[in-house]
Amino acid sequence: MTVTRTGPLPTGPEAEYDVVVVGAGVVGCAIARALARHPLRVALVEAASDVGDGTSKANTAILHTGFDAAPGTLEARMVREGHRLLGAFASEAGIPVEPLGALLVAWDEQQRAALPRLAEKAERNGHLATRLLSADELRAREPHLGPGALAGLAVPGESVICPWTTTLAYATQAVRSGVDLHLDCRVEKVRTGDPWHRLVTRRGALRTRHLVNACGLHADAFDALLDRRDFTVTPRRGQLLVFDKFARDLVRHILLPVPGPLGKGVLVSPTVYGNVMLGPTAEDLDDKTATGTTAEGLAGLREQGGRIVPALLDEEVTAVYAGLRAATGQEDYRCTAHPALRYVTVGGIRSTGLSASLALAEHVLGLLADCGLDPGPERPLAPVRMPNLGEAFRRPYRDAELIARDPEFGMIVCHCERVTRGEIRAAYASEIPPAGPDGLRRRTRARGGRCQGHFCGAEVRALSESYGKGAR
Ligand SMILES: Cc1cc2nc3c(=O)[nH]c(=O)nc-3n(C[C@H](O)[C@H](O)[C@H](O)COP(=O)(O)OP(=O)(O)OC[C@H]3O[C@@H](n4cnc5c(N)ncnc54)[C@H](O)[C@@H]3O)c2cc1C
Numbered sequence: 333m334t335v336t337r338t339g340p341l342p343t344g345p346e347a348e349y350d351v352v353v354v355g356a357g358v359v360g361c362a363i364a365r366a367l368a369r370h371p372l373r374v375a376l377v378e379a380a381s382d383v384g385d386g387t388s389k390a391n392t393a394i395l396h397t398g399f400d401a402a403p404g405t406l407e408a409r410m411v412r413e414g415h416r417l418l419g420a421f422a423s424e425a426g427i428p429v430e431p432l433g434a435l436l437v438a439w440d441e442q443q444r445a446a447l448p449r450l451a452e453k454a455e456r457n458g459h460l461a462t463r464l465l466s467a468d469e470l471r472a473r474e475p476h477l478g479p480g481a482l483a484g485l486a487v488p489g490e491s492v493i494c495p496w497t498t499t500l501a502y503a504t505q506a507v508r509s510g511v512d513l514h515l516d517c518r519v520e521k522v523r524t525g526d527p528w529h530r531l532v533t534r535r536g537a538l539r540t541r542h543l544v545n546a547c548g549l550h551a552d553a554f555d556a557l558l559d560r561r562d563f564t565v566t567p568r569r570g571q572l573l574v575f576d577k578f579a580r581d582l583v584r585h586i587l588l589p590v591p592g593p594l595g596k597g598v599l600v601s602p603t604v605y606g607n608v609m610l611g612p613t614a615e616d617l618d619d620k621t622a623t624g625t626t627a628e629g630l631a632g633l634r635e636q637g638g639r640i641v642p643a644l645l646d647e648e649v650t651a652v653y654a655g656l657r658a659a660t661g662q663e664d665y666r667c668t669a670h671p672a673l674r675y676v677t678v679g680g681i682r683s684t685g686l687s688a689s690l691a692l693a694e695h696v697l698g699l700l701a702d703c704g705l706d707p708g709p710e711r712p713l714a715p716v717r718m719p720n721l722g723e724a725f726r727r728p729y730r731d732a733e734l735i736a737r738d739p740e741f742g743m744i745v746c747h748c749e750r751v752t753r754g755e756i757r758a759a760y761a762s763e764i765p766p767a768g769p770d771g772l773r774r775r776t777r778a779r780g781g782r783c784q785g786h787f788c789g790a791e792v793r794a795l796s797e798s799y800g801k802g803a804r
Contacts (some may be wrong), residue, residue, distance in 0.1 A: 340535055358384060358513070365506040367496045373669075383499055389655075390656075395687050437484050437640070542675070569615045570613055579608040587640055615629070665678075
């Protein structure tokens with residue numbers, strides 16, 4: 333089990349792999365985990381200092397059923413299958429998921445007319461359980477809905493999930509099962525060859541027989557390192573507002589708009605942490621680093637959110653953030669095997685990659701086989717059980733048995749999110765410890781609540797310094 337973050341990479345046979353997966357977002361981590369089921373030497377190589385630090389950390393955290401995907405596309409197939417696979421893996425690995433179901437709300441006649449077509453589309457995508465709802469039925473299910481809702485479509489199975497734990501669970505299981513994880517290790521050049529490709533990273537060189545590009549927003553730039561120019565990624569920004577937990581009782585389902593040309597539109601949704609989320613916007617930009625929010629974007633969201641659930645606007649906002657979808661001008665993913673290069677591109681994983689991740693990983697195994705990879709026999713993965721960050725399940729501060737065994741799980745440090753000293757210690761003792769305060773927040777929720785670390789920041793920092801000293 334090797335996780336490296338600093339210093340030169342290993343050399344010699346230690347730096348030779350059957351497969352290198354570049355990019356440790358939710359997709360790359362899922363691919364590395366799938367490869368770990370086979371007796372292969374695999375490395376997962378990531379430019380950032382943590383896994384899931386790109387688009388995978390900033391989404392709307394919905395485990396989609398794929399009811400509204402374009403039928404017949406790879407995306408439709410991957411989301412439908414991914415929903416099933418991730419649902420099963422989540423209960424095995426302790427990833428919080430709440431199957432709240434979604435309500436699509438029509439606010440005008442045009443949208444009302446679209447609902448039966450959406451139900452039909454859902455059926456073509458294998459989702460047979462949708463149901464048209466009258467305005468009264470909608471209101472009975474969602475009493476705080478704003479005036480003017482004309483009709484709805486109930487979509488059972490749409491769920492909220494913790495995206496941070498998902499990525500970390502994949503990576504942890506991959507690492508525990510023998511994958512080498514090299515962080516802070518951007519791949520800068522690729523010299524293709526037979527049988528080895530040579531990857532030059534900012535921490536040294538690696539050799540690999542097969543290569544997977546899971547670079548998210550940068551999949552086009554990585555393709556260019558191998559002289560492939562099949563598509564261009566346009567970052568499509570989504571800004572979001574997170575309301576305080578007092579808002580949670582206002583919303584029972586994931587409230588979706590009728591989708592438009594720029595995607596799924598603005599939703600109001602509970603989170604597994606007990607908040608309510610409003611967003612995202614959809615803005616096509618040029619800058620792949622533009623993850624800031626704007627006053628204009630947030631004001632527009634408040635206006636739309638005020639129509640969906642007016643009482644939401646009386647609630648406090650805990651946080652705002654933005655993520656960038658990898659749009660490529662095609663309403664589908666861009667996954668391609670390049671057999672002559674023993675290279676697979678996993679590109680254009682736009683607004684559904686979290687849901688599709690486990691199915692995409694299986695699909696990529698097939699593409700690698702098309703590139704000549706013989707993965708060998710299957711073996712079981714090392715089990716994982718992740719720390720629970722979800723409010724619907726027992727958190728450590730409420731677990732009397734755990735506290736009796738280890739009193740540090742009863743010592744709350746972050747009072748907004750009720751994070752204990754034991755959880756912070758455990759995060760630093762884990763296979764992939766946090767690289768900084770944001771990584772710790774994604775593993776424990778520390779400093780993620782309404783005070784944003786104002787009261788606990790100094791103590792969390794002191795504990796991080798102390799527990800972080802022994803971390804890998
Ligand atoms: C606003 C928003 C809302 C969304 N909502 C949902 C949702 O509700 N449900 C859902 O299923 N999906 C949702 N998505 C989509 C989902 O978040 C993405 O599809 C998914 O995170 C993409 O994962 P990825 O691994 O492909 O990319 P990323 O997470 O971006 O990972 C790519 C990684 O590659 C690394 N990298 C790039 N170049 C190099 C290099 N040269 N060397 C080494 N590393 C490199 C990057 O540092 C990055 O960590 C949403 C997205 C956004 C933006």
